[in-house]
Amino acid sequence: MATRKLQPQLKVAMFPLFAVGHITPYIHLSNRLAARGHRVHFLLPGPTTLAKLAPLNRHPHLITFHPIAVPHVDGLPRGAETTADVPRHLIPLVFAAMDATEDQFRSIAARVGPLDVVLYDSSMWLPRIGREVGFLTMTYGIVSASVMALRLVPSARLAKGMTDEEMAMTPPGYPPQSAVLPRPDEIKQSRIFAEKFGSVSLYDRIVTSVSGCDAMALRTCWELEGVFVKYVEEQYGKRAFLTGPVLPDLDLGLGLDEKWAAWLSKYPRGSVLYCAFGSESLLQKDQFQELLRGFELCGRPFLVALKPPEGCATVEEGFPEGFAERVIDGEGGRGLVCGGWVPQLQILDHPSVGCFVSHCGFGSMWESLLSDCQIVLVPQQNDQIVGTMLMTKDLKVGVEVEKDEEGWVSKEKLSEAIEMVMDEGSEIGRVVRENHLKLREVLGDGNLQERYVDGFVCQLYDLLEKC
Template sequence: MSTTTNYILPLSSPPPLSPHVALLPSAGMGHLTPILLLAAMLASHNCHVTLITAQPPLSTAKSTHISTFLISHPTINTLNFHIIPYTPPDPTTTDPFFVQYEAMNRSVHLLSPLLSSTSPPLSTIISDIGACAGACHVADDLGLPHYILSTTSARFTSFVSHLPSLIQPHTTSINIAETRDQNQILIPGLAPFETSTIPPPFLIPNHIFTNTVVSSSLALRKAKGILINTFHAFEHETLEAVNGGKLNPDLPPFLPIGPLEPHGLEVADSRPLLWLDQQPPKSVVFVSFGNRTALLKEQITELGKGLEGSGYKFLWVLKSKIVDKEDIGEVEELVGDSFIQRTKDRGVVVKGWVDQEKILTHPSIGCFISHCGWNSVVEAVARGVPMLAWPQIGDQKVNAGVVETVGIGVWDKGWGWLGEKVVKGEEIAEKVTTVMTDSKLRENARKLREEAKGAVKVGGSCDKVLREIISNLQH
């Protein structure tokens, strides 16, 4: 007698849907660059990605980079966000980036109806820290989790998260008199912050920058997580303090996802790279103060003297205006024809956009004179280049402190903020020589570069964090 057994095959579970992520950058290339790098990473992990682009763009560089990026990433969609023009009530507020931050946050109510009709439906909104105050309201309207991409160090992000508790009532400026030690600001779980490293606008009552950052700080606490372009070996003390609840138990986790990997699509002048190909290894000092810093004419002159006096070869990226649309002066007008002639055999001065990632990767680079914008810091760390830190504005002194603490750079705190002091060429030459000849700095930079490589490789700490975020969005 035979029997027949009927097997009922279990229904297979459908594969998880790819999450749809909307990314909102705020003003400035320093905020756009990490958002684009994150967009490329998410797309490479099979996420649907929509890039929200504020219109009109603040700079030519920003619109050009977005266009080039989208051509090479055809799967990434864009959504134009037409912001309402904003005129600050204080006529002394002239920084166009601060004004743009405020205009975006005031216009953010226009985003909800635009995003509600996207297909497939959104899984999350990720905004950078400059746009997070408005983006958190949009996320609430749409019932979506909100992640924030911090465009600065974990250390400065932790300061921002604590800022509301430092502010005097009715003035929105930090009350240094109540910090017990006027030279330091104490925040639970963290090494003290020197008062001299805090952005000066934080000490000015009712400054538009401080108002924006306080709003961002309050939004941080509502986020699902705070993504940061850093890694554990670089900022382990801050990451452990925050994620261990020492700073503020209500603060969402800091999620290190760096170093964000380059997409290799810079719209840039290639001539500096051709010149670098002709130089010996570790022989060139690279000088760049980012896209937001325009040095005074007197400081440009002294920097030229310092580079010339150091005796080292140099590649100097020069900027004379904050917004690139206005930066029309010629190199010779800024540094002088005689300087160009005297240094033509060992130095190159350029204006315009260069591929900083490729320059820092080049074997001829031995030192990076940097303003310590966080993107620049991480790019140098990922490539093992020691730094001469010369912070100018904003978060850059705190970032310079991170560089100094891990032993990969030199920072002279007496050089002050942008425009406070004209640093003489002799001082600059001395510091350049220190960085170029310090074998310990170079070895520390090499070791940190290896740690950075390990963090982003498949199975590395930052790779795991990104995969976990994506997995959570699939449920």
């Protein structure tokens, strides 16, 4: 790439995977860059997804959304735009559709003028275009560095269809304590990386994307995952630029619904259980019902935000028999179940909320660490399982709900885990509470996020000057 004269204002393009859990952190980083005066061109599927996420754009004079028409792929439902719009077995078709957007990307890139850098996470063809057109390409990983280290580096052989005995071996040179023998449910979940997502496996897609880019960025910080970051850097032979957690501010204008705020305020400080598994986790009806029975068994007030279970149009259709009468309508209405989007940051910030039962998606993991809540984890997918290992084995800031060999979570085990952290006399509760407090004092530094983004911008300038 020819040496260029850098302008004070960077021109950045964002092209995340067509998944809400990926698009959202890219928007948060875009807001941080725009707050520093940089121009961002953001490519995302439209029109539905664009309309849904447009309110997150806090700097519309500097951040321009460019809608991408999702190409037709045999088997992909009409109108589907993101992975959240399709059942689990059709998600590979979303990757295939995104692979067919190269011409649209080229057209938008030509229209907006010369770009400095494009951040992406799964489009393997972007480095080639970058070399042809003359912009830098940078993968931006929104999963934890621990997931990258254990599953998504060139030597992570767990992903390549090996036997269970071979998969039970610790990856060579892997240093953190989390590198323990995989559990049966983890081995089963690891198979996802060998599945085809578009034309290649998910493992090969990510490793190829990172290997081919000019630089890689990770949504984490040294204070949390330094040992993992160093291992990823060694594996790929390139430096990782860290952005920090890049969480949105609480003043997004997305206030807590008055009904929920009034309901939460009925209860003492730190007494309410809050449960959410992200925008894409879809539970079987029997597991959904068992979780609700577990919250009922605890005897504590709870707010549950889960998608309607498989086969149900609403959460109410999935309620256990008599549940609404006993817990929502009866007992003073100590239970509240919501099947749609909720302002999670605002809920976690409410003084009445004392425990977060989470799937340990990376965004939720950060939000739990920066909250005052006790942390109980029920991982659903591979990256969440690895994140849970980080939280429970390395950081020791939460507890995981024990599952049987088939991955089933019983109401008794859920209730036990919650009581383990909520009971003031519990030794485990004391340990995780103290560890969480120490880490939150570091991560909760009001200037930490700003320092990381400032450093990230400086690194971009340095990288561009060398090209």
